[in-house]
Amino acid sequence: MTIAVLNGSPKGEKSVTMNYIKFLEKKNLKHKFKYFNVSQKIAKLEKNKEYFKKEMAAINDADGVLWAFPLYYCLVPSQYKRFIELIFKRRAEHIFSGKYAAVFTTSIHFFDHTAHNYMEGICSDLGIKYAGGYSAGMGDLFDPEERKQIEYFGRNFITSIQKETAVLINYYPIEWKNFNYKEKDNELKTDQGNKKILVLTDSTNPGSNLSGMVRTFWSCFNKGIEIININELDIKGGCLGCLRCAYDNICSYDGNDGYTEFYRNKVMKADILIYAGTVRDRYLSSRWKMFFDRQFFKNHKPVLSGKQAAFIISGPLSQLPNLREILEAEIQMNMANCCGFATDEAGNSAAIGEQLAGLAEKVAEASTAGYSKPRTFLGVGGMKIFRDQIYSHLRFPFKADYYYYKKNGLFDFPQKKRKERLLASIFLFLTRFKGFREEVYNHRMKDEMVKPLKSLLENI
Ligand SMILES: Cc1cc2nc3c(=O)[nH]c(=O)nc-3n(C[C@H](O)[C@H](O)[C@H](O)COP(=O)(O)O)c2cc1C
Incomplete structure (x- = not known):
C-alpha cells in the first residue's frame, strides 16, 4: 500500500510534523510512504504546471492520502491553502476523488479543531473518503502512551483503506447564490469623528x-x-x-x-x-x-x-x-x-x-x-492556552512574548488569587461537617450565590 504524505510544513523535512509521520512510517514498514513537500515547493507548484502535473500523477498512484501539516492560525499554512486552491483551479479533483485520506497535525491545540473541520470539508469537496484526523501536541511523540495512540491511528487509517471501511459524510457542498450586488452610495453619512x-x-x-x-x-x-x-x-x-x-x-x-x-x-x-x-x-x-x-x-x-x-x-x-x-x-x-x-x-x-x-x-x-x-x-480559552505555553514550554524560544506577558499581567494564574484560594480552602474544610453541608447544599446555595450581587445592586 502506498501513502502519499502531503507535507504542509513550510520547513519541508525539518518539520516537527514530519517526524511524527516518520514514526508512523517506521511502525508500518510493510507500506510505502511517499513524501510531497507541497508547502515548501508552493512557488514551483504554482509557476511550473508540468511539475504540478508530475506531482499529481505521483499522488494519483498512491492508495491513500495523508494531509500532514502544522496548525497555522487556526487552519493550514497559507502555502498549503494555496496548494488546495490549485487543486480546484487546475481541475485536479479527480486525483483525490474516491481515495481514502486522513489528516495529521501537530500544534499546541490552539484552534486545532477548526483546522481539522476545514480539512474534512475540503476532503468532502474533493470526493475523498475521510478516514479521520489526529491532532498531536508538539511534544506527544516523547510520551510512550501517546505513541501508542498515534500508532493506532496510523494502523487504523491503513486498515480503513484495505477494508474499504464506510465513512460518514459530515460536510456537504457549499451553495453559492448567483447574485450581482448593485452598489448605491449611502446618503446618510456616519460621523467617525477623529477615528482612523x-x-x-x-x-x-x-x-x-x-x-x-x-x-x-x-x-x-x-x-x-x-x-x-x-x-x-x-x-x-x-x-x-x-x-x-x-x-x-x-x-x-x-x-x-x-x-x-x-x-x-x-x-x-x-x-x-x-x-x-x-x-x-x-x-x-x-x-x-x-x-x-x-x-x-x-x-x-x-x-x-x-x-x-x-x-x-x-x-x-x-x-x-x-x-x-x-x-x-x-x-x-x-x-x-x-x-x-x-x-x-x-x-x-x-x-x-x-x-x-x-x-x-x-x-x-x-x-x-x-x-x-x-x-x-474563543478568546478566553485561547488566551489560557497561550498563557500556559508561554509560561512553560514556549518561554524559550518566545522570549519577546514572555517579557510582554510578564509586563502586562497576562500570567494571570488563579494560584495568584490568594484570598479566593484561602476562602475556598476554609469552606472546603467546613464541608467535612454534616450540619454545614446540609445547610449550604440543601438550603442556602441559591441565596448565597446572589447575596453579593444584591448588595452590589443596592449600592450602585
Ligand atoms: C505562523 C504560525 C502559526 C501558528 N498557529 C498555530 C495555531 O493556530 N494553533 C496551534 O496550536 N499552533 C500554531 N502554531 C504552532 C505550530 O503548529 C507548531 O509549532 C507545529 O508543531 C509546527 O510544525 P512543523 O515543524 O511541522 O512546521 C503556529 C506556528 C506558526 C509558525
Missing part, C-alpha cells in the same frame, strides 16, 4: 460584489476612510515557521518585504479595522491566509487592544460557521472588539446596503464609546 478607519480587502476585480460592498461602505462615512488592497502590499511570501521573530519580533523577511512595517504603521495605528474578503473554498483566499500568517512576527501578543473590527464578506458565510469562528477568534485573540459581519448573502442590494450602513454606524459608535464586549470561550 482602515479597510483591508483582497478583491482583484472592481466589478465583484466585494468591491461594490467596500465602495458602499466607504460612502457611509462623512470623512474619508482608507482602503488598502492586500494584493498590492509588498509581501514576498508566507510565514516560513523559522521562529526568527520569537526573540525580538523581527521577522526574517524584514528588509526584504514591507509586511511588518505595514502592520506596525497601518494596522496597529488604525482605530477601526475592516477585513473584506470573498469566500474561497471553505475559507477566504490564500492571500488573506498569508496576511494572517505573517502576523506571527508579533508572536502571541494581543496587539489590537481597544480597536473595533468588522468583516465584509462576499459568499456563503452562514454555511461556514467554522470560518466565522476563526475570524472571530482572530479578533478576540488580539483583544479587539468584533462589531460583526456584513455579507452579500441576502441577495438583495438594498438590504445589503442597509447592512453596510448599519455596520458603519456600529463601528463608529462603539469606537467613540470605547466599547468592548466580553470575549467568549
Whole structure:
C-alpha cells in the first residue's frame, strides 16, 4: 500500500510534523510512504504546471492520502491553502476523488479543531473518503502512551483503506447564490469623528460584489476612510515557521518585504479595522491566509487592544460557521472588539446596503464609546492556552512574548488569587461537617450565590 504524505510544513523535512509521520512510517514498514513537500515547493507548484502535473500523477498512484501539516492560525499554512486552491483551479479533483485520506497535525491545540473541520470539508469537496484526523501536541511523540495512540491511528487509517471501511459524510457542498450586488452610495453619512478607519480587502476585480460592498461602505462615512488592497502590499511570501521573530519580533523577511512595517504603521495605528474578503473554498483566499500568517512576527501578543473590527464578506458565510469562528477568534485573540459581519448573502442590494450602513454606524459608535464586549470561550480559552505555553514550554524560544506577558499581567494564574484560594480552602474544610453541608447544599446555595450581587445592586 502506498501513502502519499502531503507535507504542509513550510520547513519541508525539518518539520516537527514530519517526524511524527516518520514514526508512523517506521511502525508500518510493510507500506510505502511517499513524501510531497507541497508547502515548501508552493512557488514551483504554482509557476511550473508540468511539475504540478508530475506531482499529481505521483499522488494519483498512491492508495491513500495523508494531509500532514502544522496548525497555522487556526487552519493550514497559507502555502498549503494555496496548494488546495490549485487543486480546484487546475481541475485536479479527480486525483483525490474516491481515495481514502486522513489528516495529521501537530500544534499546541490552539484552534486545532477548526483546522481539522476545514480539512474534512475540503476532503468532502474533493470526493475523498475521510478516514479521520489526529491532532498531536508538539511534544506527544516523547510520551510512550501517546505513541501508542498515534500508532493506532496510523494502523487504523491503513486498515480503513484495505477494508474499504464506510465513512460518514459530515460536510456537504457549499451553495453559492448567483447574485450581482448593485452598489448605491449611502446618503446618510456616519460621523467617525477623529477615528482612523482602515479597510483591508483582497478583491482583484472592481466589478465583484466585494468591491461594490467596500465602495458602499466607504460612502457611509462623512470623512474619508482608507482602503488598502492586500494584493498590492509588498509581501514576498508566507510565514516560513523559522521562529526568527520569537526573540525580538523581527521577522526574517524584514528588509526584504514591507509586511511588518505595514502592520506596525497601518494596522496597529488604525482605530477601526475592516477585513473584506470573498469566500474561497471553505475559507477566504490564500492571500488573506498569508496576511494572517505573517502576523506571527508579533508572536502571541494581543496587539489590537481597544480597536473595533468588522468583516465584509462576499459568499456563503452562514454555511461556514467554522470560518466565522476563526475570524472571530482572530479578533478576540488580539483583544479587539468584533462589531460583526456584513455579507452579500441576502441577495438583495438594498438590504445589503442597509447592512453596510448599519455596520458603519456600529463601528463608529462603539469606537467613540470605547466599547468592548466580553470575549467568549474563543478568546478566553485561547488566551489560557497561550498563557500556559508561554509560561512553560514556549518561554524559550518566545522570549519577546514572555517579557510582554510578564509586563502586562497576562500570567494571570488563579494560584495568584490568594484570598479566593484561602476562602475556598476554609469552606472546603467546613464541608467535612454534616450540619454545614446540609445547610449550604440543601438550603442556602441559591441565596448565597446572589447575596453579593444584591448588595452590589443596592449600592450602585
Ligand atoms: C505562523 C504560525 C502559526 C501558528 N498557529 C498555530 C495555531 O493556530 N494553533 C496551534 O496550536 N499552533 C500554531 N502554531 C504552532 C505550530 O503548529 C507548531 O509549532 C507545529 O508543531 C509546527 O510544525 P512543523 O515543524 O511541522 O512546521 C503556529 C506556528 C506558526 C509558525
